[in-house]
Amino acid sequence: MTTRVGGRSLAVSWIIGVLCAAVVGALLWLSLPAGPGLLVVVGHLLDGTVPG
Known part of the structure:
Protein backbone atom coordinates (compact mmCIF):
# COMPACT_ATOMS: atom_id res chain seq x y z
CA MET A 1 0.00 0.00 0.00
CA THR A 2 1.19 3.49 -0.76
CA THR A 3 0.36 6.76 0.87
CA ARG A 4 -1.02 9.49 -1.36
CA VAL A 5 0.17 13.04 -0.78
CA GLY A 6 -2.47 15.71 -1.26
CA GLY A 7 -2.07 17.88 -4.34
CA ARG A 8 0.13 15.41 -6.25
CA SER A 9 -1.05 14.11 -9.60
CA VAL A 41 43.52 3.66 -13.08
CA VAL A 42 42.00 1.30 -10.52
CA GLY A 43 44.40 -1.44 -11.64
CA HIS A 44 47.38 0.84 -11.09
CA LEU A 45 46.06 1.89 -7.68
CA LEU A 46 45.65 -1.73 -6.61
CA ASP A 47 48.99 -2.89 -8.02
CA GLY A 48 50.89 -2.08 -4.84
CA THR A 49 48.28 -3.46 -2.47
CA VAL A 50 47.97 -7.02 -3.80
CA PRO A 51 50.68 -9.30 -2.38
CA GLY A 52 52.51 -11.51 -4.81
Whole structure:
Protein backbone atom coordinates (compact mmCIF):
# COMPACT_ATOMS: atom_id res chain seq x y z
CA MET A 1 0.00 0.00 0.00
CA THR A 2 1.19 3.49 -0.76
CA THR A 3 0.36 6.76 0.87
CA ARG A 4 -1.02 9.49 -1.36
CA VAL A 5 0.17 13.04 -0.78
CA GLY A 6 -2.47 15.71 -1.26
CA GLY A 7 -2.07 17.88 -4.34
CA ARG A 8 0.13 15.41 -6.25
CA SER A 9 -1.05 14.11 -9.60
CA LEU A 10 -0.29 10.45 -10.28
CA ALA A 11 0.10 11.11 -14.02
CA VAL A 12 2.58 13.95 -13.51
CA SER A 13 4.60 11.92 -11.04
CA TRP A 14 4.84 9.06 -13.55
CA ILE A 15 5.98 11.42 -16.31
CA ILE A 16 8.62 12.99 -14.05
CA GLY A 17 9.76 9.54 -12.92
CA VAL A 18 10.19 8.37 -16.51
CA LEU A 19 12.07 11.56 -17.41
CA CYS A 20 14.40 11.12 -14.42
CA ALA A 21 15.07 7.51 -15.40
CA ALA A 22 15.81 8.66 -18.97
CA VAL A 23 18.30 11.27 -17.72
CA VAL A 24 20.07 8.70 -15.54
CA GLY A 25 20.19 6.28 -18.49
CA ALA A 26 21.61 8.97 -20.79
CA LEU A 27 24.31 9.85 -18.26
CA LEU A 28 25.27 6.19 -17.92
CA TRP A 29 25.39 5.86 -21.72
CA LEU A 30 27.66 8.91 -21.97
CA SER A 31 29.98 7.57 -19.26
CA LEU A 32 30.56 4.19 -20.97
CA PRO A 33 33.69 5.31 -22.90
CA ALA A 34 35.39 6.16 -19.59
CA GLY A 35 35.09 2.55 -18.38
CA PRO A 36 38.36 1.12 -19.77
CA GLY A 37 40.35 4.13 -18.58
CA LEU A 38 38.82 3.86 -15.13
CA LEU A 39 39.74 0.17 -14.96
CA VAL A 40 43.36 1.03 -15.83
CA VAL A 41 43.52 3.66 -13.08
CA VAL A 42 42.00 1.30 -10.52
CA GLY A 43 44.40 -1.44 -11.64
CA HIS A 44 47.38 0.84 -11.09
CA LEU A 45 46.06 1.89 -7.68
CA LEU A 46 45.65 -1.73 -6.61
CA ASP A 47 48.99 -2.89 -8.02
CA GLY A 48 50.89 -2.08 -4.84
CA THR A 49 48.28 -3.46 -2.47
CA VAL A 50 47.97 -7.02 -3.80
CA PRO A 51 50.68 -9.30 -2.38
CA GLY A 52 52.51 -11.51 -4.81
